[in-house]
Amino acid sequence: MLWMMAFFSIFSVLAETTSTDEKIVGVFYMKPIFGHVHQSSVRTSASLTTIQCAHPVKVIETSKVQAGPEWAYVQVADYKGFVLKEYLSEKRPDCFQGQYPKFFDSLNLDLAELYYWGRLYDHYVQGDTRVK
Amino acid sequence: MITTYKGIPVLSKLMMMTLLLSATAHAQDSEKLQEEKELELVNFTHIKKVLQQDGLSQEAKQKVKQVKILKKEQKVMEGSRFFYPPESELWGFVSEYWLVKNAQILGWDFNKPDYGLETSFKSMMEKLGFYQKKFKILLLNTPTVVRTSLPGSDHEIILLLSVPFIRSLDLTKLEISLLLLEDFLRMEAGYFKKQVSTDKMKKLAGANFETTKIDPSMVQELLANYDKQVNITGYTFQQQFEITKKMDAFLKSSPELWNTYFKMLSKIDRFIKSNAQYKDYVKLYPSPEMQVKWLSPDEKVL
Numbered sequence: 001m002l003w004m005m006a007f008f009s010i011f012s013v014l015a016e017t018t019s020t021d022e023k024i025v026g027v028f029y030m031k032p033i034f035g036h037v038h039q040s041s042v043r044t045s046a047s048l049t050t051i052q053c054a055h056p057v058k059v060i061e062t063s064k065v066q067a068g069p070e071w072a073y074v075q076v077a078d079y080k081g082f083v084l085k086e087y088l089s090e091k092r093p094d095c096f097q098g099q100y101p102k103f104f105d106s107l108n109l110d111l112a113e114l115y116y117w118g119r120l121y122d123h124y125v126q127g128d129t130r131v132k
Numbered sequence: 133m134i135t136t137y138k139g140i141p142v143l144s145k146l147m148m149m150t151l152l153l154s155a156t157a158h159a160q161d162s163e164k165l166q167e168e169k170e171l172e173l174v175n176f177t178h179i180k181k182v183l184q185q186d187g188l189s190q191e192a193k194q195k196v197k198q199v200k201i202l203k204k205e206q207k208v209m210e211g212s213r214f215f216y217p218p219e220s221e222l223w224g225f226v227s228e229y230w231l232v233k234n235a236q237i238l239g240w241d242f243n244k245p246d247y248g249l250e251t252s253f254k255s256m257m258e259k260l261g262f263y264q265k266k267f268k269i270l271l272l273n274t275p276t277v278v279r280t281s282l283p284g285s286d287h288e289i290i291l292l293l294s295v296p297f298i299r300s301l302d303l304t305k306l307e308i309s310l311l312l313l314e315d316f317l318r319m320e321a322g323y324f325k326k327q328v329s330t331d332k333m334k335k336l337a338g339a340n341f342e343t344t345k346i347d348p349s350m351v352q353e354l355l356a357n358y359d360k361q362v363n364i365t366g367y368t369f370q371q372q373f374e375i376t377k378k379m380d381a382f383l384k385s386s387p388e389l390w391n392t393y394f395k396m397l398s399k400i401d402r403f404i405k406s407n408a409q410y411k412d413y414v415k416l417y418p419s420p421e422m423q424v425k426w427l428s429p430d431e432k433v434l
Contacts, residue, residue: 125269
C-alpha cells in the first residue's frame with residue numbers, strides 16, 4: 001500500500017512538472033505557401049503535419065526540449081514539433097492563396113502536392129546580397 | 133383636508149372633465165369609417181413633422197446611404213477574389229508549382245550535406261558588385277536536369293543544380309558559385325521568361341474573371357513550356373555567347389575568378405564529351421567548347 005502511495009505521489013509530481021514547465025511564448029503565423037511541422041529539428045526529418053500560409057502556430061518554451069537556434073518548438077492542434085524560425089511571422093502574412101483564392105482553388109492541389117510544396121521550403125538554400 | 137372650489141372638491145371636478153372629454157373623442161371616433169382609421173395608421177404624414185424634428189428621417193437616409201456603401205464594398209471585395217495573379221507574382225508561383233509537380237523526377241527531396249553554397253555564392257556575388265539580389269538554391273539528386281534557373285517572386289531567382297553532376301566533376305565551392313552565376317545572368321537577361329511566356333499569360337495575368345470562367349489552360353501551358361525549356365530547348369548559341377561575354381567582363385577584374393571559370397569550362401567540356409549520361413548538356417547549353425574559344429585571346433598571325 002505504501003509502495004503504491006509513493007508511486008502515485010511521484011507520478012503526480014512528474015505530471016505537475018510537465019504541465020507547468022511548458023510556457024507559450026506567443027502565437028505566430030506560417031509565412032511560406034505551405035510548410036511542415038517536423039518531428040525533429042532537422043530539415044529532412046519526418047513531417048507531423050502540413051500547414052498552410054497564415055496558419056497560427058503556438059511557440060512553446062520548455063526546459064525539456066532544446067530546439068536549436070534555427071528552430072522553434074511549436075504546437076499545432078494536437079501536434080508538437082519543430083518549425084524553422086525564418087518561416088514564422090508575428091503578424092498574419094499576406095498569403096498567395098489569400099490574395100488569389102479562386103485562382104488557387106482552381107488548381108485543385110492534391111495531398112502529395114501540398115506535402116511537396118511544404119518540403120520545397122525545407123530544401124531551399126536562401127540568401128540575399130547586401131551592400132557592405 | 134380636501135381642497136374645494138366653489139363648494140365642489142377639485143379632484144371630483146377633474147374626474148368629471150376627463151370623462152366628458154373622452155366621451156366627445158369617442159363620439160368623433162365612432163363617426164369615422166374603419167378604412168379611414170386604418171389609413172390614419174398607414175399614413176404617416178401627420179407625424180412627419182414630429183419625425184423630422186427628431187432627426188429620424190435624416191438618420192434613415194444616412195442608414196440607406198451606409199447600406200449602399202457597404203453593399204458596394206462587399207461587391208468589390210467579392211470581385212477581388214476572382215483575380216489572376218499579376219505577372220510579378222505568377223512567375224514565382226508557377227516555378228514552384230513546376231518544382232512540386234516534378235519533385236520525383238528532379239529528386240530534390242533528399243538528404244544532403246551542407247555544402248555552404250549560400251555563403252560562397254553570396255560572397256562571390258557581393259565581391260563582383262551584385263547587391264540587393266535574392267536567390268534560392270535547390271540541389272537536385274538527378275543527372276537528368278543538370279542545371280537551370282527559374283524566375284521567382286519579387287525579383288527572386290531560383291537556381292537548380294545537380295549534385296551527381298557537381299560530384300562527378302568534383303567541383304569546388306568557387307566553381308559551383310561560378311556555374312550558379314552563369315545561370316543567374318541568364319535569368320537576368322530574360323531569356324527564360326521570353327521563351328516560356330505565352331500570349332494567354334500576358335493577356336490574363338492580373339485580369340479579373342468574375343464575369344467569365346477561369347481558364348486553367350494558362351497554367352497548364354506554362355508548365356508545359358517550362359518542361360520544354362528545361363529539358364529540350366535550352367539556350368541558343370547567340371544567348372550563350374552573350375552570357376559568356378558577360379561573365380568575361382564581370383570576372384576580368386578578378387583574375388583568380390576568371391582563371392577558375394576558364395578552367396572549369398574546359399573541365400566540363402572534357403567531362404561531357406566522355407560521359408554519355410550528359411550528352412544532352414551540349415544541346416541545352418551550347419557549348420563549353422565554344423565558350424572556351426570565345427574566352428580565349430585571339431591568336432595573332434605573324
